[in-house]
Amino acid sequence: MDYTLIGLVLVAFLYLFNRIVTLEGRVIRMKNTVDQLTKQVELPEDPINQELRELIKEGEDVKAIKEARKVLGFSLVEGKEYVDSLKMERK
Incomplete structure (x- = not known):
C-alpha cells in the first residue's frame, strides 16, 4: 500500500x-x-425528575432510562448517566 x-x-x-x-x-x-x-x-427542577425518581424507587431503572430518553431526547448512555445521577442524589 x-x-x-x-x-x-x-x-x-x-x-x-x-x-x-x-x-x-x-x-x-x-x-x-x-x-x-x-x-x-x-x-425550578425539570418536572420529569420526580417521575424518574418514583420509577427508580420502584426498582424500574430501565423504565426510568426509557422515559428520560423519550422526554429529554437523550441517547442511551446519556439517559443512563442521568438516571444514575438521580440515584446518587438519594444516597
Whole structure:
C-alpha cells in the first residue's frame, strides 16, 4: 500500500481525534456554566425528575432510562448517566 495514503489517513485521524477531544472539553465547560447559572437563578427542577425518581424507587431503572430518553431526547448512555445521577442524589 502507498505510504503517502497511510500517512494522510493517519494525519486526518489525529486531526479529527484532536477536534473531538477539544469539543468534549468545551461541552463539559458549557455544562458547568449552565449548572452554575441554574443554581444562581434558582430555576425550578425539570418536572420529569420526580417521575424518574418514583420509577427508580420502584426498582424500574430501565423504565426510568426509557422515559428520560423519550422526554429529554437523550441517547442511551446519556439517559443512563442521568438516571444514575438521580440515584446518587438519594444516597
